[in-house]
Every structure is written in structure tokens, then in C-alpha cells.
Amino acid sequence: MDRRSPLGTIACIWRYPVKSLRAERLETVRVERDGLEGDRRRALFVTKADHARSGKAFRGKEHPLLHTLATVEAVRALEKTHELGFEERGDEGRYFDDLPVSLVLDRWVGELERLVGMDLDPLRFRPNFFVRGTPDFAENEAALVGARLEIGDVQLRVVSPIERCVVPSYDVVTGEATPRVLREIVQNRQNEMGIYCTVIVPGTVAVGATVGIFW
Numbered sequence: 296m297d298r299r300s301p302l303g304t305i306a307c308i309w310r311y312p313v314k315s316l317r318a319e320r321l322e323t324v325r326v327e328r329d330g331l332e333g334d335r336r337r338a339l340f341v342t343k344a345d346h347a348r349s350g351k352a353f354r355g356k357e358h359p360l361l362h363t364l365a366t367v368e369a370v371r372a373l374e375k376t377h378e379l380g381f382e383e384r385g386d387e388g389r390y391f392d393d394l395p396v397s398l399v400l401d402r403w404v405g406e407l408e409r410l411v412g413m414d415l416d417p418l419r420f421r422p423n424f425f426v427r428g429t430p431d432f433a434e435n436e437a438a439l440v441g442a443r444l445e446i447g448d449v450q451l452r453v454v455s456p457i458e459r460c461v462v463p464s465y466d467v468v469t470g471e472a473t474p475r476v477l478r479e480i481v482q483n484r485q486n487e488m489g490i491y492c493t494v495i496v497p498g499t500v501a502v503g504a505t506v507g508i509f510w
Contacts, residue, residue: 298509298510299445299507299508299509299510300432300507300508300510301429301432301505301506301507301508302400302426302428302429302432302444302506302507302508303400303401303426303427303428303429303432303505303506304426304427304503304504304505304506305424305425305426305446305500305501305502305503305504305506306401306425306426306427306502307320307417307424307425307502308320308321308322308323308324308331308423308424308425308500308501308502309321309418309421309422309423309424309425310324310331310332310333310334310335310423311334311335311421312333312334312335312336312337313335313337313338313339313366313367313383314335314337314338314339314352314353314354314390314391315338315339315352315353315354315355315357315361315362316339316361316362316364316365316366316367316370317362317363317364317365318418318421319333321502322501322502323499323500323501323502324499324500324501325497325498325499326396326449326494326497326498326499326500327494327497328395328494328497329388329389329395329494330389330391330395330396330423330494331395331396331423334389334395334423335389335390335391336385336389336390337367337383337384337385337390338352338353338383338384338385338390339352339353339367339370339381339382339383339384340352340353340381340382340383340384341353341357341380341381342380342381342382343380346380352390353381354392354460354462355421355462355465356460356461356462358373359465359470359471359472360373360470362421362462362465362467362470363467363468363469363470367383393455393457393491394454394455394491394492394493395492395493395494396423396424396451396491396492396493396494397420397421397422397423397424397457397489397490397491397492398422398423398424398425398426398444398451398489398490398492399417399420399422399424399425399426399488399489399490400425400426400428400432400489401417401425401426401427401428402428402432402433403435403436403484403488403489404417404420404488406484407476407479407480407484407488410479410483411473411475411476411479413473415463415476416466416467418467419462419463419464419465419466419467419476420457420459420463420488420489421462422489424446424500424506426506435487436456436457436487436488436489436490437456437485437487439453439490439508440453440454440455440456440490441453442508442509442510443495443508443509444492444506444507444508444509445506445507445508445509446500446504446505446506446507447498447499447500447501447504447505448496448498448499449494449496449497449498449499449500450494450495450496450498451492451493451494451495452492452493452494452495453490453491453492454490454491454492454493455490455491456485456487456488456489456490456491457487457488457489457490457491458486458487459477459480459481459486459487459488460477461477463476463477463480463488464476464477
């Protein structure tokens with residue numbers, strides 16, 4: 296029989312209607328088998344022939360201001376000065392980098408804050424769920440792989456830690472880069488922050504819901 300432990304509570308829920316653009320904060324959300332309702336249903340694709348990602352989706356690492364913008368219109372305004380070269384698409388399902396649900400625990404962000412010596416907005420890591428852990432929960436990301444999470448009537452399977460690129464170095468409001476954020480993740484956290492999950496049982500998640508973990 297599985298052993299259940301309390302992991303924490305849902306502190307924030309975010310989805311990203313357009314991949315790589317600003318998050319939308321929610322109080323409750325429907326979680327389907329392919330991810331949160333309305334999450335990453337649209338994306339911007341590079342159209343410049345000489346761009347390294349020509350024909351592929353824009354990622355936040357392509358420009359430090361992308362994550363600060365909420366609308367495609369705002370990106371078009373940015374394009375006038377930065378010549379991004381893109382088109383919007385929304386007809387190919389979901390636009391995930393990897394798996395459909397991501398989760399970050401406050402304890403993990405706190406560890407990194409102590410290493411970096413500054414407060415870090417958890418949105419730097421673009422999770423769907425930000426969890427306030429119980430005081431005695433001390434596991435790292437790798438230890439959770441294979442576990443089952445239960446949040447209300449939703450069940451998730453932890454598949455892997457999330458390996459990080461340069462994006463967490465960017466301030467979510469200004470886009471300003473702080474290179475030591477990524478450096479500390481690489482050197483002291485095996486380049487990992489957060490976990491990827493798949494959906495076992497769909498349902499609804501609300502802020503304040505208890506997160507249980509089954510080993």
C-alpha cells in the first residue's frame with residue numbers, strides 16, 4: 296500500500312495562455328489530462344530565416360522581455376525596435392517545452408535565495424503550481440520522481456526534475472538579468488528547480504488545497 300505524507304498547500308496557480316508570455320494568476324483551475332485548461336494554447340513562432348530557431352516557437356531565452364509582456368500586441372510593439380520576426384499560432388494543441396504540469400516548492404526557492412543572496416519571485420521558474428511546503432518536508436526534486444501527488448480530486452505523477460536554462464536569471468517585471476541565479480542553480484542544485492508531472496486523474500485545483508504525496 297502507498298504511504299501518504301503531507302507535502303503542503305497550493306499557494307499560487309498560474310497558467311500561460313501564450314507560451315513564453317506573462318503568466319495569468321488563477322484562484323481555481325480545471326486540470327485536464329493534457330494540462331491546465333487554457334495553458335499554452337498559443338505560441339509565437341520565429342519567421343526570420345536567419346534566426347537560429349526559424350520555424351520554431353519563441354522561448355523566453357530568445358528575449359529577456361518576452362515574459363514581461365501579456366499580449367501578442369505588446370510583442371508586436373517590441374518587434375518594432377528589436378526585429379523579432381514572428382507569427383502567432385494556436386492550431387497545434389499545446390506548446391509545452393516538455394510535460395504538461397510543473398510545480399515548484401517554496402523550500403526549493405528559499406534554498407536558492409540563500410545561495411544567491413536575494414529574494415526571488417517564484418514566477419522566474421514559470422510553474423503552474425507554487426506550493427507552501429509543510430515545515431518538516433525536506434525532500435529535493437529528484438527524491439519525488441515516481442511519486443503520486445493528490446490535490447483535491449486531481450492526481451499527478453512526478454516524472455522528472457526540471458532542468459533550467461537562462462530564463463530564471465531574468466526579472467519577471469523588468470527583464471533585467473542576474474547571471475548568478477543560473478550559476479547557483481547549475482553549481483549547487485544540479486541545474487534543477489521544480490518538477491514536471493503528468494496527469495493521472497483530471498479534476499479541479501484551487502488555491503489553499505492540500506497537496507498529499509504518495510510514495
